[in-house]
Amino acid sequence: MAYNVTLRQSGRQFQVEPDEPVLSAALRQGVGLPYGCKNGACGSCKGAVVSGEVEQRAHSSSALSNDEKTRGMALFCCATANCDLVIDVREIAGVGDVxxxxxxxxxxxxxxxxxxxxxxxxxxxxxxxxxxxxxxxxxxxxxxxxxxxxxxxxxxxxxxxxxxxxxxxxxxxxxxxxxxxxxxxxxxxxxxxxGTFFLREDSEKPIVLLASGTGFAPIKAIVEHAFFKNTDRPMTLYWGGRRKKDLYLMDLARQWEQDHPNFKFVPVLSEADAGDAWTGRSGFVHRAVIEDLPDLSGYQVYACGAPVMVEAAQRDFTSHHGLPADEFYADSFTSEADLVNAV
Incomplete structure (x- = not known):
């Protein structure tokens, strides 16, 4: 017997089969819920169970803590329904059309x-x-x-x-x-x-793009597509690595800055050595954002890369620097190792 799932904010409904993850059921029926890894490691699909009960399968404790579970939160990529549900999670428009x-x-x-x-x-x-x-x-x-x-x-x-x-x-x-x-x-x-990591084009807010290592990849696609669509919103890219070689397409980002007046590039190294001959910004890349923009209340942030960077940015930006929680979009580059400490 299938259970009914209702999205609290929109009232939209879909059905979930026994033992079927709630996220899988939503996507199967064209309902766009946020997600990233789909295996309980990144936390992108986290939301609240307003009524009903779910069974939470193995997941990373960093993606969903015991305290969050106690407060009725769930990871819908690995949560199954035990009855009809009402859930509170951000619905993503447009994903179901692709x-x-x-x-x-x-x-x-x-x-x-x-x-x-x-x-x-x-x-x-x-x-x-x-x-x-x-x-x-x-x-x-x-x-x-x-x-x-x-x-x-x-x-x-x-x-x-x-x-x-x-x-x-x-x-x-x-x-x-x-x-x-x-x-x-x-x-x-x-x-x-x-995935649901993509530029929200229904906003006019300035954009902060935050990348570590190869987290630059989807940021590159977003930036180039924004240029193609003649987006005039201010965009600032903070790209962090340990060493200069980690910023493997830095010349491309510098070229964007030269060619587009609404684009700014800030490279940041955390462990530069003498061989790097580095004279730019140093430290953790998300801290560079805070140094430049202590008040993020009027911004959208798109963060991609190592889970520790994404988690630190989300925590600090939303808790201490005014960024609305629903204006932080992320793709955390999780790996098999991120599920080693599954709970």
Missing amino acids: QVKKLPCRVNAIERKADDVVVLKLQLPANERLQYLAGQYIEFILKDGKRRSYSMASAPHAEGPLELHIRHMPGGAFTDHVFSTMKEREILRFEGPL
């Missing part, structure tokens, strides 16, 4: 940008075109059925291959292959587009 596909692709190019970063370019079949929102991601379907998620760095209007930015995770089955044995023309399979 078709999710499973497609083959061919490796078009593997371009090394740093010792641990490659730009991977993928060619789709001649009769296929992937429609997506700038900032979304795809999931590679590996031979053993496991999946690996990567954001698209190419903007949806761009012609040519899909572009992904991949950092080597030593010991990671997929990235070890990418950095050692993958060859051009290799065939891969993926599902996408996925």
Whole structure:
């Protein structure tokens, strides 16, 4: 017997089957709920259970704490219904209009940008075109059925291959292959587009873009698509890394700043050494935002990268610097290791 789920803010309803995650049921029926990793690691799908009861499956304690569970919060990507539910979670317009596909692709190019970063370019079949929102991601379907998620760095209007930015995770089955044995023309399979990290175009607020490492990838797609659509909202990109090599496309970001008067670029290094000859900003990248913009009440923030950076930015920006909670949008780059301490 299916249960009814009602969204408190809009009154919209959908049905969820027993043992089916609430998020999966929503997406299956074209209801756009926020999500990122879909495996309980990032916390993007968190919301409140207003009435009814859910069973919360294994998840990262950083994504949903015991205190939050006590207060009636849930991760809907790994929560199943025990009865009819009323839930309070932000509904995302537009996501349900984009078709999710499973497609083959061919490796078009593997371009090394740093010792641990490659730009991977993928060619789709001649009769296929992937429609997506700038900032979304795809999931590679590996031979053993496991999946690996990567954001698209190419903007949806761009012609040519899909572009992904991949950092080597030593010991990671997929990235070890990418950095050692993958060859051009290799065939891969993926599902996408996925995710709810994309620019909200119904606002006129100035934009803060916050990236660490390869979290620059979806930010690149968002920025280039905003330029394509002649967005005149002020945009400031804060891109952080440990060393200068981590900002592997810094020249591109500097070129954007030269070409577009509404765009500003602030690179930040946390562990620069003498070899970097660094004279720019230093420290944690989200702290650079606070130093420049102590009052964020009139901004939108888009953050992408390491979970520790995303979590710190969300906490500090919303708790101490005036950013409305519903104006913080994030894509936390979680990995298998982020679920090691699942509860």
